Amino acid sequence: MNPTDHNDRPESTPETVAATGSESARESVSTASELATVHPLRTCPDQHESTTSAGDESAPQVVEGRIISEYEYRLLTDQKAQREWRYADYRKQAAWLARTTRTAVAHDRTVSTLKFVGRNALVYPTLGAGVALKRWRDTHGSSRYERMMRAAELAGDHDKLADWEARDVAEKARRHDRAMDWIRSPWQLAKAAGAVTVCAAVLLLVLGLILWVGGKGEFLGPITAVVDAIAFAVWFVITYGALLVTGVTAGVVTWLWNLGRTSQAVPDLFRPASQRNLDDVVITPSIVVTALRDLRISELRKKIEAMEDGGAAMLSPIRLAGCGVEFDIHLPSGVDTEEVKRKRRKFAENMGRHEHEVFLTTPPAPRTVRVWAADSGELDKPIGPSPLVTDPTLTADLYTGRVPWGMDLRGDAVLMALLQCHLLVTGLSKQGKTASLRALALWLALDPSVQLYIADLKGIGDWRMFKPVAEELIEGPTDAHCIQATEMLEWGVKEMERRLMAFDGDKYRNGVPRELAKPGGPFAPIVLLVDEAQQAFMNPAKDEQNNPYGGQTSKSRYFMAARKIHNQGRAVNVVLWQGTQDPTNDNLPKLVREGAHIRAALALGTESQSRMALGDKAVDGGAAPHELRSGLDKGTLVVSGEGVPLPPGQPSMTVRTHFIDGDDSVTVINRAVAIRGAKTGKPQVEAPIVRDLLADVAEVLAGGDVKATDVGARLRELAPGYQPYAGLSAEKVREALDKVRVPVRFKDGVLTVRNRQVVEALAQRELEK
Ligand SMILES: Nc1ncnc2c1ncn2[C@@H]1O[C@H](COP(=O)(O)OP(=O)(O)OP(=O)(O)O)[C@@H](O)[C@H]1O
Known part of the structure; x- marks a missing residue:
């Protein structure tokens, strides 16, 4: 409120009554004075005059009165109060102005407009001028040669260095010649100009003479025309010069603007918001080089700053690779690959990625780091269902087929060949160990020749759907179940030994052929699968001979059986697949983990666990299951080993596996049952019959000496259909015995x-027994 404003509202508290008029006015408001103090106010001079003239005849009266607060009264009468009020009002206005300015300045539209103006009026032309200057220096100076020489020197490429040096020398010589030409040129130019002028004048005079003789014009007509043309040109330039200069300037500025716009070096501050978001996705050479420069590796930084191309020479072309991009960084001398790989998180974040979205590996080329960086957020998207589930016509053949296990980081399908491969899957709890192992076993189930022996040492039903197709299914976590699993492996060892003995290496020089590995055949593939194998290694139980079932001594039964199968089982189609938690030396002995042809690890806790799971070579080459995010990267495996289809020089690959849940697994198993020809009985150990050759021969000899040919025939008679006795000639009997x-x-x-x-x-x- 302005101090001179009147407040007429009746609800104002009447603390003070102010009245204009003479002293006697007090009487007339005496009632009010009982409630509040009455202050007379000085009237305005004109009001006063009129009052005075009116009062000539009668006594002064109250002209106007109102009830005001003490504060309002002070505002009307006290200068100090008025000043304070004014200052308070100024402060209020200043605060409002600041608030409004702040809102206006920070408003999105203002910011984007300022950026737009700054970008187009300032940044693009300046950048363009920089680019134009650089180009000019490149074409007219030796900076390009020097830059290339420095790059070659940093890369340690001496041939290139010498080549650029020679080019530089040649270019300098050419430039020197040109400079000398310039020194000589003024005199030559003057001479040439004089000659041209004289020739032109003579020509024009001759022309004028011809015209004059022919009566078609004056003798000096041509010369006058040329002089007029020159005068017109001068007049034109003088008259329209400003326009010409403006037009040329506008053209140059537009050209510079365009150069700057396409230079990709616009500072972040001036980029449009949409382009900034785009940069979150697009990885450009300048982003990579800046990310490398800011890794806090001083040698790398120095070398990059010394390169005049800004370090771009270090990079291979950035290729699209699946849901991301891939490129190689050829590091300058003095910086090793390990230094960069150790800074993976910083490097990823410098490029606007999460750590888990960037993978650094070491390709065969020396001093080179291969980078694969996912598009932002791509790795968090599910990869879709397994073809095992979506394609009901899919069948499997262990000998010729490959399992669609998942996708690699580039988005290519990962197809695993499993023939004669021992397998090991490790990972922290609940990361998808069972699911990834099961996805492979489900495919195997579709091949009717494969015999599955499964021990699930957790036993909560993760493998129960295999009941109709498995030869044996052990489910449970107790020591007794671990003993059963051990005996299952020992049976596998015996079968392996039988097969090794029975295999005819002369006839089958390329290993076990498919014809021997048909359903029910003598060498039908056997897969012994132990999930939660750490339980079997940690089993404290002992047998009657006091041999431990668990542990890793030469008497430990599970350990020894696993080792034997790892050592020799592959060749005769007996393989061991194990799934285990947190690999340690106790629950996954070194000899056993190194026997697997395919080693896969889900998220693990530490690098040392990764080394145990995948081996030093894979981890040194960049395999980092410990960098996977526990809980978030479920079903993502880092896989290595000689059974894995790795690109040349790459020690491991990351596979995002298809998840096949329990219900879908049952559907796949139902198909497997149909394929296997209604082989549905209750699973039981149906070990292939292994006959005792010595005992059988003793029986058929019946105490006498018998011709070897007859022994073969009698053995066939004794055990009709038993494969090893089929086709036993005298020579084969001799070999077998x-x-x-x-x-x-x-x-x-x-x-x-x-x-x-x-x-x-x-x-x-x-005796030997
Ligand atoms: N490929 C996958 N994609 C997405 N989620 C998955 C995948 N594999 C597994 N999961 C999720 O992880 C959960 C745990 O899977 P799984 O039982 O296979 O883990 P585990 O490592 O065997 O656990 P445990 O600690 O019991 O041994 C599943 O129920 C599923 O929700």
């Missing part, structure tokens, strides 16, 4: 099996 230390010699020119030697071999075997 030779392996069990029964020599078969000629008797009367015929190969004969002697009863005495068979009996002795049986006795010897008993």
